[in-house]
Amino acid sequence: MEKDFKLMVAPLQGLTVAEWRRVYFDMFGNSQGLVEYFTPFIRVEKGVVRARDLRDFTSDLNKGMMLTPQIIFKDAEEWRLLVDTLAEAGAERVDMNMGCPFPPQVKKGRGAGMLSIPDRVAEIADEMAHYPEIQFSVKMRLGVNDPTEALALAYIINSMPLRHVTIHPRTAKQQYKGNLLLSEMKEFSSMLKHPIVFNGEIANPSDIDALTSDYDGVMVGRGLLARPSLFAEYHSGRELPIKQREEAFLNLINNTSSLLEDRLCGAAQLRDKMKPYWEYAPASLDKKIVKIGKKKGVIGSI
Ligand SMILES: Cc1cc2nc3c(=O)[nH]c(=O)nc-3n(C[C@H](O)[C@H](O)[C@H](O)COP(=O)(O)O)c2cc1C
Structure with a gap:
């Protein structure tokens, strides 16, 4: 186990909800070191932040854990509404979804859709200067159809004040299946100045071990649903029966x-x-x- 290597619970819409996070934290919160949790994406609907998304962040179930709300947005206006609302609700950190592959969202420029609109990403980078009190992070893929798309965003992402960038090394077209595009991820992440968090297909403690020298952390989704003790096992250096x-x-x-x-x-x-x-x-x-x-x-x- 590497010191300062970050462990993160990925947001999974409908799955890693407040109740799941509470139970998971009660079971493993004390045996896995500091782990950061992310809410499933919080979105704007009919011009307002969805109340039930917001409740998933503000519900008093999640005391004691390091919980970061995640937002999905199509432009600077939606972004501001979400960040203002979350700041008012007490958020100190905000994670920005630039990876959701769901076609209706992508078509509107949300999630991974943002990856093919560099001008819009640049507008959001400019907005961030007005929120010095919030610590931002980005979760993204390598592109919509083509994994080189992200390369054009590197300089904009480098201009953002970010805690880290989480990368799922697939295109949106691949959804959640198919080869991880590891060499493309290496190329892109070598252009970034921010800490890089690896996300994708991590299932065993040895998968985490294999990433500690090249990355600053891992974010795990489905692997933790299947093996909730994964981080605790990694942290203790001992696999459970x-x-x-x-x-x-x-x-x-x-x-x-x-x-x-x-x-x-x-x-x-x-x-x-x-x-x-x-x-x-x-x-x-x-x-x-x-x-x-x-x-x-x-x-x-x-
Ligand atoms: C059912 C489901 C819901 C998801 N919801 C979100 C979400 O709200 N926000 C997000 O950034 N990623 C979401 N993801 C993507 C995961 O966070 C993660 O990037 C993806 O599952 C790959 O990591 P894994 O192989 O560790 O599961 C979702 C994935 C699935 C399968």
């Missing part, structure tokens, strides 16, 4: 569903909310349990 990892997966699901029950209306809503977590069940878990989980959302402990 498979059985204990499976138990952690099941406990995280069960406890998250107990917290969500208070917020959601009825069993059907809870079931729909919990089902997606089962898509990330560890490969070792009994297939029968996974099948029931996918159907019912919650199954209790094994």
Whole structure:
């Protein structure tokens, strides 16, 4: 384990929500060193910041953890509205989404769509000078269709006051599958002056070990859903037996569903909310349990 190497929980819309983060933090917050959490993206809808997105950040569930809200925006106007609203709500840091590959967002210039509009990114870089009290970071891909697109943004990103840049080395066209474009990522990150955080397909402590010399940190999404003890294992330098990892997966699901029950209306809503977590069940878990989980959302402990 390298000192000062940053560990971050990736934002996953509908999955790493406040309740999940609370339960995950209660389970592992004390055994994995300092970990930074990010909210799923907070967006503007019909000219205002979506109240439920904002609540996911401001809810009092997340006391004690280092939580950074993430925003998605199509232009400087949306950006300002989001940053002003978050600053008012007490945010000291803001992460900027320039990587969401969802076509309706990309088409409007949000998320990865921003990568092909350098002028708009430059406008936002200018805006940042008016918010010296906020620490910004960027989460991005290498392009929409072509991984060299990001290269044209390097000088603008270097002009931004950033804590770090998280890079998912794929294009938006690849969505969340296909080869990681590692040499393209190396080329792009060598042009940046900011600390670089690697994001993509990290599943085991050894995957993290392999990144510590070249990067300043890792951000993990699906790998943590499948193996919630991943950072704790990396931090302690000791892998947990498979059985204990499976138990952690099941406990995280069960406890998250107990917290969500208070917020959601009825069993059907809870079931729909919990089902997606089962898509990330560890490969070792009994297939029968996974099948029931996918159907019912919650199954209790094994
Ligand atoms: C269901 C789902 C929802 C996601 N929501 C967000 C989001 O709100 N903001 C964001 O920056 N990335 C989002 N991502 C991307 C992840 O943060 C991450 O970049 C991606 O999953 C690759 O990392 P991983 O291989 O560790 O999962 C999402 C990904 C998935 C699969």
